[in-house]
Amino acid sequence: MKYSIVYSSRTGNTALLARTLRDVLPEENIVSFGAPNEVHTEADMIFAGFWTDRGSCCPEMQEFLRGLEHKTVALFATAGFGEDAAYFERILSNVASLIPKSCKILPGFACQGKMPEAVRSRYEAQLAANPDDQKAAMFLKNFEKALAHPNEDDLKRLKAWAAEITRPDGK
Numbered sequence: 001m002k003y004s005i006v007y008s009s010r011t012g013n014t015a016l017l018a019r020t021l022r023d024v025l026p027e028e029n030i031v032s033f034g035a036p037n038e039v040h041t042e043a044d045m046i047f048a049g050f051w052t053d054r055g056s057c058c059p060e061m062q063e064f065l066r067g068l069e070h071k072t073v074a075l076f077a078t079a080g081f082g083e084d085a086a087y088f089e090r091i092l093s094n095v096a097s098l099i100p101k102s103c104k105i106l107p108g109f110a111c112q113g114k115m116p117e118a119v120r121s122r123y124e125a126q127l128a129a130n131p132d133d134q135k136a137a138m139f140l141k142n143f144e145k146a147l148a149h150p151n152e153d154d155l156k157r158l159k160a161w162a163a164e165i166t167r168p169d170g171k
């Protein structure tokens, strides 16, 4: 099986997941590693990683996924919000719906990823303007929680996921 690890990452969270996958997958099976606009046609199986952009993936990754044919695809993602597994599943299935029917889609992986400080400042300004703004308070709390992610446990779960979906009898 030839693998490609294709990812988009603005601030490094998804890139960390991609590098971790590269470290755990057998080196001889990895035929390409990089951004969606690079060439990944040789692979049978694509690990496609994205940062969550308004509930989906960024336009470059959308275009890449829409163009796939007869590949096995495993999505991995980071998202700023991470309160429940259902949220991650929703994002993964939104993005999976972009992938053409000729492809086989494996169960995906997602974890929380820290957000830039500018986001905190925005929530703080909202709270300063309206101290009763429950939503801004909740977003601020989530921001703080996200700062620790992806953490060691996320990477451990990522590795276990990769081992599971690449098991010869696991697909």
Ligand SMILES: Cc1cc2nc3c(=O)[nH]c(=O)nc-3n(C[C@H](O)[C@H](O)[C@H](O)COP(=O)(O)O)c2cc1C
Residues within 6 Å of the ligand: 008, 009, 010, 011, 012, 013, 014, 015, 050, 051, 052, 053, 054, 055, 056, 078, 079, 080, 081, 082, 112, 113, 114, 115, 116
């Ligand atoms: C423009 C923009 C839109 C975002 N939209 C979402 C979103 O809809 N849901 C979410 O959970 N996180 C959202 N995030 C947070 C990022 O997906 C999250 O911080 C991610 O881990 C960033 O990954 P990266 O470091 O690989 O770029 C958004 C971030 C940006 C900059």
